Amino acid sequence: MTEQPNNNDNARRYWARNLRLLVIFLVIWWVVSYGAGIIFVDALDAITIPGTGFPLGFWFAQQGSIYVFVALIFTYSWLMNKLDKEFDVHED
Amino acid sequence: MDVQTWTFIIVGGTFALYIGIAIWSRANTTGDFYIAGRGVHPVVNGMATGADWMSAASFISMAGLISFMGYDGAVYLMGWTGGYVLLALLLAPYLRKFGKFTVPDFVGDRYYSNGARIVAVVCAVFVSFTYVAGQMRGVGVVFSRFLEVDINVGVGIGMAIVFFYAVLGGMKGITYTQAAQYCVLIFAYLVPAIFISILLTDKYIPQIGFGANLAGDIGSRVAGGETITLMDKLNQLNTELGFAEYTSGKKSMLDVLCITGALMAGTAGLPHVIVRFYTVPKVRDARISAGWALFFIALLYTTAPAVAAFARTNLINTVSEASYAEVEGEKSIPQWFKTWEDTGLLAWVDKNEDGKVQYVAGAALAGKPAFTEERGAHGQRIVSNSNPETKNELYVDRDIIVLANPEIANLPAWVIALVAAGGLAAALSTAAGLLLVVSTSVSHDLLKRVFVPSITEKQELLAARVAAAFAVMIAGYFGINPPGFVAQVVAFAFGLACSSFFPAIILGIFVKRANREGVVSGMLAGIIFTASYIIYFKFLGGTPDQLWFGISPEGIGALGMLINFAVAFVVSRFTPPPPIEIQELVEHIRVPSGSSGPSAAH
Numbered sequence: 001m002t003e004q005p006n007n008n009d010n011a012r013r014y015w016a017r018n019l020r021l022l023v024i025f026l027v028i029w030w031v032v033s034y035g036a037g038i039i040f041v042d043a044l045d046a047i048t049i050p051g052t053g054f055p056l057g058f059w060f061a062q063q064g065s066i067y068v069f070v071a072l073i074f075t076y077s078w079l080m081n082k083l084d085k086e087f088d089v090h091e092d
Numbered sequence: 093m094d095v096q097t098w099t100f101i102i103v104g105g106t107f108a109l110y111i112g113i114a115i116w117s118r119a120n121t122t123g124d125f126y127i128a129g130r131g132v133h134p135v136v137n138g139m140a141t142g143a144d145w146m147s148a149a150s151f152i153s154m155a156g157l158i159s160f161m162g163y164d165g166a167v168y169l170m171g172w173t174g175g176y177v178l179l180a181l182l183l184a185p186y187l188r189k190f191g192k193f194t195v196p197d198f199v200g201d202r203y204y205s206n207g208a209r210i211v212a213v214v215c216a217v218f219v220s221f222t223y224v225a226g227q228m229r230g231v232g233v234v235f236s237r238f239l240e241v242d243i244n245v246g247v248g249i250g251m252a253i254v255f256f257y258a259v260l261g262g263m264k265g266i267t268y269t270q271a272a273q274y275c276v277l278i279f280a281y282l283v284p285a286i287f288i289s290i291l292l293t294d295k296y297i298p299q300i301g302f303g304a305n306l307a308g309d310i311g312s313r314v315a316g317g318e319t320i321t322l323m324d325k326l327n328q329l330n331t332e333l334g335f336a337e338y339t340s341g342k343k344s345m346l347d348v349l350c351i352t353g354a355l356m357a358g359t360a361g362l363p364h365v366i367v368r369f370y371t372v373p374k375v376r377d378a379r380i381s382a383g384w385a386l387f388f389i390a391l392l393y394t395t396a397p398a399v400a401a402f403a404r405t406n407l408i409n410t411v412s413e414a415s416y417a418e419v420e421g422e423k424s425i426p427q428w429f430k431t432w433e434d435t436g437l438l439a440w441v442d443k444n445e446d447g448k449v450q451y452v453a454g455a456a457l458a459g460k461p462a463f464t465e466e467r468g469a470h471g472q473r474i475v476s477n478s479n480p481e482t483k484n485e486l487y488v489d490r491d492i493i494v495l496a497n498p499e500i501a502n503l504p505a506w507v508i509a510l511v512a513a514g515g516l517a518a519a520l521s522t523a524a525g526l527l528l529v530v531s532t533s534v535s536h537d538l539l540k541r542v543f544v545p546s547i548t549e550k551q552e553l554l555a556a557r558v559a560a561a562f563a564v565m566i567a568g569y570f571g572i573n574p575p576g577f578v579a580q581v582v583a584f585a586f587g588l589a590c591s592s593f594f595p596a597i598i599l600g601i602f603v604k605r606a607n608r609e610g611v612v613s614g615m616l617a618g619i620i621f622t623a624s625y626i627i628y629f630k631f632l633g634g635t636p637d638q639l640w641f642g643i644s645p646e647g648i649g650a651l652g653m654l655i656n657f658a659v660a661f662v663v664s665r666f667t668p669p670p671p672i673e674i675q676e677l678v679e680h681i682r683v684p685s686g687s688s689g690p691s692a693a694h
Contacts (some may be wrong), residue, residue, distance in 0.1 A: 015682055022181055029177045033170045038348050041163075045339065052303030053321025058339040061166035062158075062397040063299060066173045066390050073180040073383035080185075081376055089683040091374050 014087040037061035098509035114257030125262030126193040134377040138384025140270035143521035148230025151518035156490030159400035163341035171355025178360040180382030184369040188378035202600040220526040227523035228571025238512035251568040273517035280514025302398035334453035350647030358586030361594035364525040375684035416470040428499040437489035454482030531560035591618035591652030609667040614660025622652030
């Protein structure tokens with residue numbers, strides 16, 4: 001396979017869009033783990049998830065953050081596949 | 093059929109499966125041996141990554157660890173999963189585009205320096221050996237506990253199996269055996285967890301039972317007629333006995349932040365995990381494959397805290413104030429208590445001589461139980477190192493939580509045998525992945541790329557196999573003669589990965605200006621800082637009050653990583669930028685198109 005005939009500008013804009021996505025996704029990643037699971041855990045623990053015995057902060061620390069992590073990777077992967085096509089930098 | 097027979101059948105069956113896969117997936121080229129010819133399906137790679145990543149410690153010890161730590165156990169749960177987000181978003185797709193075979197390949201090429209390559213090789217080999225020693229030991233322990241063979245014989249059998257598929261099949265053999273091992277280990281983990289969830293909360297899904305009301309056979313007995321959630325009951329039980337509330341922690345917030353950070357970045361920087369993403373056909377596959385990997389890992393990692401809470405509730409309820417000898421009409425300890433006491437993972441000292449188990453906060457013994465040959469008044473094993481300063485009479489090894497789970501819940505013999513097979517699968521799969529990193533580092537990074545570039549493909553493959561064989565033997569040696577500091581050096585593995593590789597790779601992809609001088613000095617600064625802190629506190633007798641801001645050695649890698657970033661950034665500013673072809677390389681790896689397809693070997 002040969003290199004796509006990207007001009008520099010196309011590649012630069014693709015990269016900028018990717019960086020913007022990364023920032024958004026990493027902020028969510030940070031908020032659910034370090035934020036909800038650690039820094040604000042005591043405040044959130046005052047709330048109990050309705051219908052369960054989970055204090056909210058504790059749940060984020062031991063369950064919720066992990067679910068969000070999985071969702072983040074699949075969503076990022078999906079959005080990047082679209083972005084690759086939009087900028088014509090996808091494989092094959 | 094008894095447990096022994098079942099264990100022989102199930103463990104024997106899984107081993108036969110692993111060997112069969114090894115024969116079927118022999119490696120013929122270095123491409124096969126290092127990266128499975130880049131033909132691994134992303135879902136299969138996800139499974140293999142899951143098994144590669146989840147070690148004997150994840151399988152056997154983690155739930156127990158969380159059980160005794162309560163909230164604080166979250167550092168492991170978030171730390172060991174959050175790293176995959178970093179991997180999927182910041183590392184895997186770009187390293188896959190870069191191609192090649194190893195992490196030192198990237199570091200060496202991107203920073204146009206064999207010095208950087210060798211620093212990376214030394215870190216990779218050190219990190220891998222640190223980790224693998226514990227796995228081999230784990231294999232020996234599982235064998236001795238379930239099949240009643242000598243630990244050393246167990247290590248020997250484990251070595252033989254790993255030798256077979258790692259040396260023969262390289263990455264190709266390892267990948268497909270790991271995928272099979274994942275299936276074995278997750279099945280072995282979930283079956284008892286589901287049973288226990290039903291017994292305590294009447295829910296089929298442990299993650300839901302974890303937050304539900306107590307119900308079911310054991311649960312309603314614990315609740316004693318009340319309608320109360322498992323969480324509330326557990327907090328109540330913990331507080332009554334003087335422990336911290338289960339849902340709140342004891343560690344300082346800064347320490348929790350640092351440990352979680354070090355574990356996340358360390359996970360993303362561990363060479364045996366990164367290299368798995370070289371094996372998929374495309375950049376796109378590398379992204380999604382990390383998602384599958386975390387999905388498969390999350391199945392176990394979200395179950396573990398549920399198991400931890402179930403087991404803790406059940407443990408307290410079963411043993412607290414129970415009499416050791418059977419007394420008519422009184423609560424007495426169950427049979428599994430005595431079984432595990434015989435293996436030395438439980439110990440009871442009747443400090444107040446009332447014949448009942450008092451389980452309260454504080455260490456019952458000074459360290460691990462030192463059993464004498466005698467039996468006490470009630471038939472209990474006598475220990476010589478009782479700790480008179482606490483009222484606690486019970487010593488519980490954390491590994492019991494997973495190993496004894498099936499017995500605690502009265503599950504059939506085949507489930508117990510399954511847990512043995514699962515523990516072995518977890519240990520063997522991780523060991524194989526690590527050994528491959530060691531062998532590749534020697535044959536590819538040192539021989540081919542630095543010392544003997546003229547080596548032919550055939551010779552390189554032979555060198556890789558010889559190196560793998562040697563690595564298996566060294567790992568086995570450490571398994572049989574475990575250095576006393578294995579537990580301590582695990583902090584090292586993560587600390588080093590996080591303060592060396594992680595920043596070097598991130599800068600290599602995201603900062604075009606990062607150059608050789610900057611990154612080599614950054615890596616050295618990060619490693620030296622982290623290593624000195626860990627060595628001082630783990631080996632030279634540093635005391636807890638000397639810790640910086642209360643940051644424990646497990647978390648110091650996070651600071652080491654920041655130091656690495658800072659030094660690399662500043663030094664790069666004041667030294668010449670990387671050559672133009674390196675800047676083009678960075679441009680090249682940032683876009684997916686133009687990657688080499690599945691068949692390309694070099």
